[in-house]
Amino acid sequence: MKFFDKVRFKMWMQEKDNKSANTASNYAYAIDKISAHYSKETGQLINFYKTEDFEFIKGVARDYSVDGKFSSFGYENHGASRNAIATFAEFAMAISSGQYEAEKENVFPLPRVTNKLTNENKFPLNTILYGSPGTGKTYETIRKAIEIIDAPFLDFNPKRDELKNHFDHFLADGKIAFTTFHQSFSYEDFIEGIRANAVNGLIEYKVEDGVFKKIATDASLQTKSNFDEVYDALCNEIGESGLVLKTLTHSRPFDVKISNMGNLSVIPQTGNGNAMSITKENLRKFLFEDKGIEWIIYAKSIKNYIESKYSFRKSEEKSNYVLIIDEINRGNIANIFGELITLIEPSKRAGAPEALSVTLPYSKEQFSVPDNLYIIGTMNTADRSLALMDTALRRRFHFIEMMPQxxxxxxxxxxxxxxxxxxxxxxxxxxxxxxxxxxxxxxxxxxxxxxxxxxxxxxxxxxxxxxxxxxxxxxxxxxxxxxxxxxxxxxxxxxxxxxxxxxxxxxxxxxxxxxxxxxxxxxxxxxxxxxxxx
Known part of the structure; x- marks a missing residue:
């Protein structure tokens, strides 16, 4: 029996056909659409992922080729459907001919679920899904948000309730935020504003973050390490009371002191007592890159100590965050985004060559938009014409039309x-x-x-x-x-x-x-x- 299932197809495309993860995912999804179209046109119910006949798949690929009888459908999405079924035929041939051992599960281990950002994610940072009522825009935001944060999860073909539960998990975890624009929604709700609160019978005015600033801050903070703070705390401890540690392998004690240059001096209590220097930068290199340095046996003990006492953390691998804005066309965009409308552009995001930051009017903080925060808006075209959309918004968002299917x-x-x-x-x-x-x-x-x-x-x-x-x-x-x-x-x-x-x-x-x-x-x-x- 041959296995032409979706997971194997996607992994084959990435491993053997040098396709990106995003392209592989799109092609795999296109095969589902072709299955539905072929079944409708021929009256023969077909699921290509359940088919074992390679010659039949080759024939279908010809039907969707440039000269085939379904060429018009094959040309949809700039030929993506045609390319997808042609690639699928190559995949099926590789399995049928034994060139690729698809029947062995260890060749195709199931993908590990992760919420880490990979360089292969090529989603637009700013997207608006628009269409008439009932075209599945809300469902698509859920699916797309999970695809951005945890794409491998979709390889398991989750049911609707499983998809929603996974979405709710990220929502509770703060990696997804959801809001709805309306006529009264303001800059203060979205970015920051002054709120009045009653404290012990007195009115207290306080600057509070809006939904956008909160998730943007979370997306930014996760990338920062506390190395400098931990190193300063370690130096203060050594200067006040000294520090004695032991090597991890043989438990040999050594003293740790601070040199005149602000580096660490390691002095074994056994032997000749000569001081050995571990510079701050070499320690940083060892902690972050996990590479060998001079006096590594002592550096390992220092690492173990600061991780346990000072909760040292390295710069985390970035996770994607998603802000979903429902009914984005119903709010006053100029009032809600204010000066940040420019900062959401990919070229102006933090870390980009043309990155910009602004001083926020209430908190006076410097603020920039991180490059791992994705914005997905939905727009009901029956509520307000696309032509009436704010021009500033239209220029900064990638629009995806969702029509009835x-x-x-x-x-x-x-x-x-x-x-x-x-x-x-x-x-x-x-x-x-x-x-x-x-x-x-x-x-x-x-x-x-x-x-x-x-x-x-x-x-x-x-x-x-x-x-x-x-x-x-x-x-x-x-x-x-x-x-x-x-x-x-x-x-x-x-x-x-x-x-x-x-x-x-x-x-x-x-x-x-x-x-x-x-x-x-x-x-x-x-x-x-x-x-x-x-």
Missing amino acids: PELLAGIDVEGVNIERLLTRMNARITALYDREHTLGHAFFMPLRDEPTLMKLREVFERQILPLLQEYFFEDWNKIRLVVGKDLVIEEAVDTDLFDDLVDGMVNPKTYRLNLTALDRAETYIRIYAKGNA
């Missing part, structure tokens, strides 16, 4: 109602009557995957779809009727005897009413997408 609903059947076709038809009508930014997202219908009942479908329409359409079209019932069909919105003529006289401008007066009882019939939904019945 009806294909994710493939295979969901509710008493004969094809949910994928239903959403596709309604969105086509909304686009024609309004625009693509006010379409309906697939997430509204995802609960039907676990509960494919007419009662659940009615609930989706009654509580989410119909109210949203009323908001979109400002209760223009004629257009709503065009979207959902004649069964749901019934047109009625106004009683001509209602008025004594003709009303100006009222010609053939009509009124509309919702027929909610129609939601209980499968035919109502089928008529929406069945040709000639809408």
